Amino acid sequence: MGRALVWDATCVDSLAASHLPSTSQKAAAAAESAQMLKRPKMFLLRQAVSNARQLAPSVRAMSSKGPLVDLTVDNDGVAIMTLQRPPVNSLNLDLLKEISKSLDDVAKNKSRGMILTSSSPTVFSAGLDIMEMYKPDMKRAEEFWTTLQDVWFKLYGSSFATAAAINGHAPAGGCLLSMSCEYRAMVGGKFTIGLNETALGIVAPKWFMDTMCRTISMRQAELALTTAKMFTVDEALKCELIDEIATDKADAINKCKTFLKKFEKIPPLARAITKLKMREEPIKNLQTSRQADVQEFLSFLKNPKVQQSLEMYIQALKQKAAK
Numbered sequence: 129m130g131r132a133l134v135w136d137a138t139c140v141d142s143l144a145a146s147h148l149p150s151t152s153q154k155a156a157a158a159a160e161s162a163q164m165l166k167r168p169k170m171f172l173l174r175q176a177v178s179n180a181r182q183l184a185p186s187v188r189a190m191s192s193k194g195p196l197v198d199l200t201v202d203n204d205g206v207a208i209m210t211l212q213r214p215p216v217n218s219l220n221l222d223l224l225k226e227i228s229k230s231l232d233d234v235a236k237n238k239s240r241g242m243i244l245t246s247s248s249p250t251v252f253s254a255g256l257d258i259m260e261m262y263k264p265d266m267k268r269a270e271e272f273w274t275t276l277q278d279v280w281f282k283l284y285g286s287s288f289a290t291a292a293a294i295n296g297h298a299p300a301g302g303c304l305l306s307m308s309c310e311y312r313a314m315v316g317g318k319f320t321i322g323l324n325e326t327a328l329g330i331v332a333p334k335w336f337m338d339t340m341c342r343t344i345s346m347r348q349a350e351l352a353l354t355t356a357k358m359f360t361v362d363e364a365l366k367c368e369l370i371d372e373i374a375t376d377k378a379d380a381i382n383k384c385k386t387f388l389k390k391f392e393k394i395p396p397l398a399r400a401i402t403k404l405k406m407r408e409e410p411i412k413n414l415q416t417s418r419q420a421d422v423q424e425f426l427s428f429l430k431n432p433k434v435q436q437s438l439e440m441y442i443q444a445l446k447q448k449a450a451k
């Protein structure tokens with residue numbers, strides 16, 4: 129209906145003087161070099177489109193409210209992802225699947241950035257749901273771990289900007305989620321944050337450790353990981369596990385928004401590529417060892433000593449909750 133089918137075509141004169149040396153070495157070399165020359169133009173075009181999208185009216189319909197994750201976009205075009213699996217947002221397979229899907233939605237909708245938070249007034253996330261690891265069905269455990277890996281790839285390696293408004297405790301997997309974001313504002317008070325796996329008789333996977341080593345100093349990370357250190361909010365600020373202390377959840381979200389605003393004048397593609405290059409190494413490491421990591425997790429679950437540790441930990445949690 130009068131629409132151009134081809135909008136940008138280049139006919140290369142492969143016998144032109146400038147192309148003769150390469151064409152005589154390799155068939156179609158002229159076309160290849162013309163294509164290379166076109167790339168910067170396409171890059172700039174894509175960037176212009178992306179910039180235009182970023183400035184488009186900010187209230188967009190996004191994925192419907194899921195029961196375990198609430199995803200909304202505010203008037204500034206910032207996506208707010210709220211974990212809402214009471215009582216403690218422990219990360220079971222269903223919650224991980226919803227987080228994974230929501231991260232896809234944020235990526236598709238080209239939001240200005242995303243803030244991760246929790247609907248609980250006292251817990252950001254209690255980390256992995258221990259019941260997924262205690263006497264598990266192995267098929268489900270495999271899906272569980274693969275989905276957790278997916279969530280980390282999508283969050284740690286997101287091209288959109290991310291921040292965590294940590295409005296409560298963030299042990300283990302909860303700490304991992306927040307460290308996978310680019311910025312952390314945590315509500316002050318009696319909350320704690322850290323990778324406490326060794327206290328449960330388990331070992332944080334290498335990619336959890338890598339994420340921590342790229343957030344706080346290697347020295348602090350080694351001490352924290354081996355001693356199962358749960359940082360108070362003040363301690364977390366001191367060693368830069370968090371970036372700011374907030375007075376309440378609204379303040380934490382505002383602080384995250386202020387951080388995201390810093391990118392308003394930065395071309396999104398340059399920002400995204402820089403972030404991904406900075407994070408490339410741990411991402412590549414897990415990509416190459418992904419299957420081995422799943423197998424390690426599964427064999428770890430089959431270890432009777434690990435199951436015994438988990439059982440004791442669950443008992444202790446239940447006793448504490450009953451008091």
Ligand SMILES: CCCCC/C=C\C/C=C\CC/C=C/CC(=O)SCCNC(=O)CCNC(=O)[C@H](O)C(C)(C)COP(=O)(O)OP(=O)(O)OC[C@H]1O[C@@H](n2cnc3c(N)ncnc32)[C@H](O)[C@@H]1OP(=O)(O)O
Nearest residue numbers: 218254255256257258297299300301331425428445446449
């Ligand atoms: C040896 C060989 C090694 C080879 C290594 C190879 C591979 C590595 C493989 C695996 C690594 C696995 C990594 C795991 C990372 C994790 O995330 S493990 C989870 C760690 N999480 C925790 O330790 C947090 C435990 N919870 C708490 O500390 C507190 O609940 C809280 C978060 C501080 C909140 O306290 P609050 O007082 O508000 O709540 P309650 O404690 O009363 O809890 C309410 C309710 O919720 C249950 N619950 C709490 N946490 C979890 C959880 N993580 N999973 C499941 N259920 C949880 C709690 O039991 C209560 O239940 P109820 O009694 O039924 O009400």
